[in-house]
Amino acid sequence: MIYLDNAASGGKKPPEVIFSVQNALKNYSSNPGRSGHNGSINTALMVYNARKTIVDFFGADNEQNVVFTLNCTHALNYVIKGVLQENDHIVISSLEHNAVMRPVTKLQNIKNISYDMASVSEDDDITVENFKKLINKNTKMVVCTHASNVTGKILPIEKIGKLCKEKGVLFAVDAAQSAGVIPINMQKMNIDFLCLAPHKSLLAPMGVGVLISRSKLNNTVLEGGTGTESLNFEQPLEMPEMLESGTINVPAIAGVTAGIEVLKKQGINNIYKKELGLIKYLYEQLNRLENVILYTKEPKFYDSVPLISFNIKDYNSFEVAEFLNKNNIAVRAGLHCAPTAHKTIGTLNVGTIRVSVGYFNNYYEINYLINVLKKYKKLKNCIDTIQ
Amino acid sequence: MHKYLISTGTVTYAIKGRDVLRRNGYKAEIKRSVGLGRIGCGYGVAFVGDSKKAEELLRFAGVKVLEIKQINE
Numbered sequence: 270m271i272y273l274d275n276a277a278s279g280g281k282k283p284p285e286v287i288f289s290v291q292n293a294l295k296n297y298s299s300n301p302g303r304s305g306h307n308g309s310i311n312t313a314l315m316v317y318n319a320r321k322t323i324v325d326f327f328g329a330d331n332e333q334n335v336v337f338t339l340n341c342t343h344a345l346n347y348v349i350k351g352v353l354q355e356n357d358h359i360v361i362s363s364l365e366h367n368a369v370m371r372p373v374t375k376l377q378n379i380k381n382i383s384y385d386m387a388s389v390s391e392d393d394d395i396t397v398e399n400f401k402k403l404i405n406k407n408t409k410m411v412v413c414t415h416a417s418n419v420t421g422k423i424l425p426i427e428k429i430g431k432l433c434k435e436k437g438v439l440f441a442v443d444a445a446q447s448a449g450v451i452p453i454n455m456q457k458m459n460i461d462f463l464c465l466a467p468h469k470s471l472l473a474p475m476g477v478g479v480l481i482s483r484s485k486l487n488n489t490v491l492e493g494g495t496g497t498e499s500l501n502f503e504q505p506l507e508m509p510e511m512l513e514s515g516t517i518n519v520p521a522i523a524g525v526t527a528g529i530e531v532l533k534k535q536g537i538n539n540i541y542k543k544e545l546g547l548i549k550y551l552y553e554q555l556n557r558l559e560n561v562i563l564y565t566k567e568p569k570f571y572d573s574v575p576l577i578s579f580n581i582k583d584y585n586s587f588e589v590a591e592f593l594n595k596n597n598i599a600v601r602a603g604l605h606c607a608p609t610a611h612k613t614i615g616t617l618n619v620g621t622i623r624v625s626v627g628y629f630n631n632y633y634e635i636n637y638l639i640n641v642l643k644k645y646k647k648l649k650n651c652i653d654t655i656q
Numbered sequence: 657m658h659k660y661l662i663s664t665g666t667v668t669y670a671i672k673g674r675d676v677l678r679r680n681g682y683k684a685e686i687k688r689s690v691g692l693g694r695i696g697c698g699y700g701v702a703f704v705g706d707s708k709k710a711e712e713l714l715r716f717a718g719v720k721v722l723e724i725k726q727i728n729e
Contacts, residue, residue, distance in 0.1 A: 302666065302668070304688065313668075313686070317672075332668065333668055496667065497696070500696035507665055
């Protein structure tokens with residue numbers, strides 16, 4: 270299988286990550302932060318080391334602010350529901366995933382919060398201006414994706430972070446598509462809350478998400494056992510345990526550390542340049558085909574993560590994806606859980622075929638995809654004509 | 657030299673506290689707190705040496721200090 274669905278989840282894992290998960294299952298299966306025996310404490314030390322690795326990699330400021338969640342959606346829910354109170358206002362971007370849209374909509378219904386959507390432009394200064402115009406005296410927070418999972422567009426996070434600091438509003442970033450792809454420094458970018466999906470470009474297993482919180486949350490979403498203050502029925506307020514009720518996914522956390530170490534060893538910028546080079550090549554090839562519809566300009570370095578959306582004129586995206594699947598190519602079709610982004614590019618009614626490149630992909634695989642696509646119905650005739 | 661246990665509540669604070677004390681020359685280790693205390697079970701850092709200085713170091717590093725007591729081992 271040629272795996273080109275890395276924006277949904279990294280389909281393969283490096284041997285270092287597989288080893289670390291196996292090692293955790295073998296040697297770190299005691300519950301961290303619950304008991305006093307050596308096994309429990311050793312596991313807690315391994316988890317703490319993961320927090321330190323994350324702090325270092327994302328320019329955060331404190332291990333205690335690294336919270337292990339179930340996934341990135343879980344982390345975003347913690348932020349959105351933990352910060353917003355009755356009648357608060359937030360600003361989000363026009364490219365948000367449902368991981369943001371749904372909790373925001375729920376709070377709109379039950380807490381009367383309101384939101385405005387800032388349009389994302391090709392011109393970053395216009396995007397920042399669009400955010401600026403929508404921040405008002407009731408605005409509590411800006412929540413936005415770092416990179417769209419539909420168009421690949423990287424938002425000007427550092428500039429938006431600066432704006433938020435100037436305006437005195439909190440800034441939460443959904444880094445599901447960018448973490449592990451391009452450098453992120455929370456302090457430099459003025460990010461208060463960073464939400465990660467380690468199973469994507471951080472090369473880690475599914476089953477763990479990360480929230481790095483540099484600001485206080487008002488509410489918890491989940492309460493329960495933390496291994497401490499057992500006589501207190503109120504949720505303890507110490508981070509990260511305040512947000513880590515119940516047993517955490519230790520093997521997956523071990524995989525996060527290993528994944529980040531692989532990225533550091535290879536160099537995140539080197540990996541990104543290779544991946545974006547592949548997607549630029551694919552874009553150029555698709556752009557030569559008459560009946561292929563592309564929705565963005567050619568991807569540029571540090572303006573796009575390595576993914577593109579396209580369609581074949583008059584054909585359903587699901588049908589094309591199924592054709593590719595039958596030819597052993599994994600891509601994703603449809604709305605990618607981000608209808609607002611599709612509304613922005615005008616594909617809400619049809620969806621798109623999304624190709625997302627990752628750590629393991631190469632030019633042979635992209636050429637294979639192009640050759641298979643050229644055999645597809647309408648394109649076949651088109652290619653014959655071009656040649 | 658006496659041995660002390662500084663209760664920190666969470667294991668994360670305890671690990672952070674252990675690292676702070678070790679960086680400052682203390683021989684320190686993580687311990688499950690002895691007894692339930694006022695609010696129930698938790699963790700702490702056991703160490704040998706100047707308890708006042710240790711407490712200062714932990715507080716300066718942002719580690720929560722719940723209780724300090726001398727222990728016998």
